[in-house]
Amino acid sequence: MTIKLNVDALRQQYSQPQSSWPSVITADNEKAEPLAPLTPKAPLGSxxxxxxxxxxxxxxxxxxxxxxxxxxxxxxxxxxxxxxxxxxxxxxxxxxxxxxxxxxxxxxxxxxxxxxxxxxxxxxxxxxxxxxxxxxxxxxxxxxxxxxxxxxxxxxxxxxxxxxxxxxxxxxxxxxxxxIPAPSTRYQRFIREVASDPTNAHTLFTDNELLGLHLFRTKAKCMTCHEGALLSDNEFHVTGFHLYGRRFEDLGRVNATSNNEDIGKFRTPSLLGVTHTKPWMHNGLFVEFTPMIMQYNAGGFRPKPRGKFKHNPHFPETTALIQPLGLTKSEISALVDFLHTL
Missing domain, CATH: 1.10.760.10 (Cytochrome c-like domain)
Known part of the structure; x- marks a missing residue:
């Protein structure tokens, strides 16, 4: 009964304009760009x-x-x-x-x-x-x-x-x-309806998917990096998958900037159509949602410098934006269901 009441409350909240939805929670307490349909910013060519x-x-x-x-x-x-x-x-x-x-x-x-x-x-x-x-x-x-x-x-x-x-x-x-159009998904339909008449947009989602949307915006803090129409902040972050000093090392953005502060940084990918874009991460490390979310839920991947790299000042440190989230198994399941709508 408690779960049903919570979902009923969520449906009431998400039947409002986006400005009246529960506040977005981010890891750095910065404001996130509102969710929006993905459309070209200028007229297309002939x-x-x-x-x-x-x-x-x-x-x-x-x-x-x-x-x-x-x-x-x-x-x-x-x-x-x-x-x-x-x-x-x-x-x-x-x-x-x-x-x-x-x-x-x-x-x-x-x-x-x-x-x-x-x-x-x-x-x-x-x-x-x-x-x-x-x-x-x-x-x-x-x-x-x-x-x-x-x-x-x-x-x-x-x-x-x-x-x-x-x-x-x-x-x-x-x-x-x-x-190339935005993915033809329920999420795109949902966010278009939210922009025009939000009253019934939430009915496009199951209870679990709607809970996943709510978690995406709040407890899971996904919009710290995945925001706006693109579901990306257009920024570069160290997520710990650089394999610094190892066989398949990839130093990321430093190759473009020559700035040592950019070692191990990669651009935040869009999550739109994510069901169809696996394997995920720059090196294709993940092929299933649940293990990937569990990694972030545990506080991310934080490799430590060892051996000859122990005192290396350039060893990349995983961003502080990734911290343990405390998501339950059922919440992870809801988040996965929402990702499938994107």
């Missing part, structure tokens, strides 16, 4: 430009051996990622990280796990030249495109000018990526 971008995205002509396309690691059937712990490039080379899902391009303030690209246009060309991804210099890519009568016609139709330039190539790819 249908012709988007179609061109889609063609380029799926064409292996942009890889050195013409075997790999952008779509090889960003599959439309799995939210534009590949389901691998580490993605595979030309010559079957395995990278160090997995391919993030492509969504909400307008909402990101940086790109890649380490944020080495600051704009979508910059990011669009980097996999093409990366030696373990597509391994094709941009001048060679442009030469191939400019030597193609089909691509000359497509670019001329989209841009009204030739020859094809790097900016034109990046723009076409980005406009296609911007056109």
């Amino acid at each position: 249908a012709t430009l988007i179609k061109l971008g889609k063609t380029l995205f799926h064409d292996p002509i942009l890889s050195s051996d013409k075997t790999i396309s952008c779509a090889s690691c960003h599959n439309a059937n799995t939210l534009f990622q590949d389901g691998r712990g580490q993605s595979i490039g030309v010559d079957e080379q395995k990278g160090e990280r997995n391919a993030p899902a492509i969504l909400g391009i307008d909402h990101w303030e940086s790109f890649f796990w380490d944020g080495r690209a600051s704009t979508a246009s910059q990011q669009a060309l980097m996999p093409i030249v990366n030696p373990i991804e597509m391994n094709l210099p941009i001048p060679e890519a442009l030469k191939r495109l400019n030597n193609s009568r089909a691509y000359q016609a497509k670019f001329n139709e989209a841009f009204g000018t030739l020859p094809i330039t790097a900016d034109m190539l990046a723009t076409a790819l980005v406009e296609f990526e911007r056109s």
Whole structure:
């Protein structure tokens, strides 16, 4: 009876505008961005430009051996990622990280796990030249495109000018990526209804899913890092999975900034469509929700420096934002059920 009464109270609270919901609880007591539908921040490009971008995205002509396309690691059937712990490039080379899902391009303030690209246009060309991804210099890519009568016609139709330039190539790819819609999920429907008429939006969730939403916003403190339309704070944090000094070491953001304070930091991923984007973490460490949540519930992974690293001043320390949560088994179950709606 107590559980039912609690759920009845939650349904009453979550039938109100979001501003009247129970207050969000964060680990640092900072205000979190409200939940919101994921939509482009600016009008999309023309249908012709988007179609061109889609063609380029799926064409292996942009890889050195013409075997790999952008779509090889960003599959439309799995939210534009590949389901691998580490993605595979030309010559079957395995990278160090997995391919993030492509969504909400307008909402990101940086790109890649380490944020080495600051704009979508910059990011669009980097996999093409990366030696373990597509391994094709941009001048060679442009030469191939400019030597193609089909691509000359497509670019001329989209841009009204030739020859094809790097900016034109990046723009076409980005406009296609911007056109990729938010995952078609109950959560997206729920948050759209909350924005227009919240009265019955909560009925889209089961009791356990609604409790999971409440925990996500409160006791579990998930919105410390997973906030707003993107369910990401666009920040970089040490979550303890850097394997510093070990075989599969990945130093994260420091590779982009050369700032030792960034050792072991990775960008907060979006949780949208998370059911379809496993394996999770930059290295694909987790494939099930419950063990992952239990790790955070226990206070996170906090490797300690040992041996020759014991007095290393640069050994990354797991962020203080991750602390024991005290979630019960039933609360973890509710949180998992909510994640499945995202």
